[in-house]
Amino acid sequence: MKQWLFISLLAIVSHIALAAGDVETGRQLAMQGNNQGATACVACHGANGEGNASAGFPRLTGLNAEYLAKQLRDYRAGSRTNPTMNPIAAALDAAASRDVAAYYASLDPAGDASKGKESAAGRTLALRGDWDNTIPACVSCHGPGGRGVDPAFPALAGQHASYIKMQLQAWRDGKRRNDANDLMKVVAERMSEEQIQAVADYFAAAPVQPDAGADQ
Ligand code: HEC
Ligand code: HEC
Incomplete structure (x- = not known):
């Protein structure tokens, strides 16, 4: 019984450690890309993750880290298909995905005027x-x-x-x-x-x- 408890605790602790990405490593990836073939994210998603309305590049700020990491995983797995993002996500491993997700989730999305029409x-x-x-x-x-x-x-x-x-x-x-x-x-x-x-x-x-x- 005690051993079972210990193992469960260990599983919970390692899950938490795995789940948290490193913001600084993520920032570097966003700015520079990596040498596995990921292009710098800022080229399309903007200097502050604001995206690009006319090109249809999504805003990444204001989205939660877990959601962002899930999307990168889904592009890798192919349940979400996009000719631009599939190869970029394929060049990120799970840790890099969590880091870059943590970076975008850490940015303040406010202050960027929205571009939609009232409807x-x-x-x-x-x-x-x-x-x-x-x-x-x-x-x-x-x-x-x-x-x-x-x-x-x-x-x-x-x-x-x-x-x-x-x-x-x-x-x-x-x-x-x-x-x-x-x-x-x-x-x-x-x-x-x-x-x-x-x-x-x-x-x-x-x-x-x-x-x-x-x-x-
Ligand atoms: C060449 C342009 C380009 C680059 C570079 C790029 N992206 Fe994207 N990204 C896109 C486009 C276009 C989409 C929307 C694709 C779709 O319709 O599924 C997208 C979608 C996403 C999404 C889904 C957002 C959501 O709201 O669901 C995430 C997450 C993402 N990109 C992360 C990244 C990361 C991290 C990098 C850098 C490692 C990166 N992208 C580099 C063009 C780009
Ligand atoms: C029953 C719950 C539910 C309702 C109702 C719902 N959504 Fe969603 N929506 C979701 C979930 C869950 C996701 C995330 C899917 C994933 O994991 O990628 C999502 C994702 C989205 C996305 C993608 C966002 C991104 O960043 O890529 C858009 C756009 C969206 N919903 C629009 C709408 C609109 C517009 C409506 C109303 C007409 C709506 N949703 C109603 C559950 C819902």
């Missing part, structure tokens, strides 16, 4: 859903104002509209398949093209939550 239809869908078409309110999973619910439900507030739209289309078309229990697939499949655009505009214009991702 009344998007607001209704986000806050109340569309029950005629069995679409739940986005905030029921993604938290009030789309601030995110750590670690499983990513923040949407302040994410670029172009990127949000691409992700909803990817789920609808079966190209992103990394959501537990198909939670997002079921939502995206029921949305019209107009609803996708409207809700993407709404969340892009929503204020980024200053403490989003900070609890990692």
Whole structure:
């Protein structure tokens, strides 16, 4: 019995040690890439992880470290496919993924003006859903104002509209398949093209939550 307890404690402690990435090592990777073939993240995701609205490069700040590390793992495993990110994630091992995730989660996402257009239809869908078409309110999973619910439900507030739209289309078309229990697939499949655009505009214009991702 005592031995069992010891082993469980050891497992818990080593899990914690594994889970925490090193922010400084992650920063270097983000700035410089690595010699396994990962390009510097800043080239696309911006000097401060703010992404790029016109290119559709997502904002990485405001997202939780565990969520970010999961995405890198999913790109490596192929349950999330993207011709740009698959080879970059393949050049990161699990430790490097955790480090760079910890770095982006440590940055303050506030102060970066969002670029979306106001959308009344998007607001209704986000806050109340569309029950005629069995679409739940986005905030029921993604938290009030789309601030995110750590670690499983990513923040949407302040994410670029172009990127949000691409992700909803990817789920609808079966190209992103990394959501537990198909939670997002079921939502995206029921949305019209107009609803996708409207809700993407709404969340892009929503204020980024200053403490989003900070609890990692
Ligand atoms: C050449 C441009 C480019 C570079 C360099 C790049 N990325 Fe990306 N990244 C993208 C694009 C485009 C996407 C969206 C892909 C998709 O639709 O799945 C993306 C998506 C991501 C996501 C998913 C974000 C989310 O909200 O789910 C993560 C995490 C990520 N990149 C991390 C990194 C890291 C870490 C590096 C550096 C080691 C990096 N990227 C380098 C272009 C790039
Ligand atoms: C039943 C819960 C649930 C509901 C409702 C829901 N989502 Fe999600 N959503 C998720 C989960 C879980 C993920 C993360 C999947 C993963 O692990 O990659 C996600 C991820 C996303 C992403 C990807 C973010 C990124 O950084 O890549 C977008 C965009 C998104 N959801 C938009 C929406 C919109 C818009 C709505 C409302 C129309 C909505 N979601 C409703 C559960 C939900």
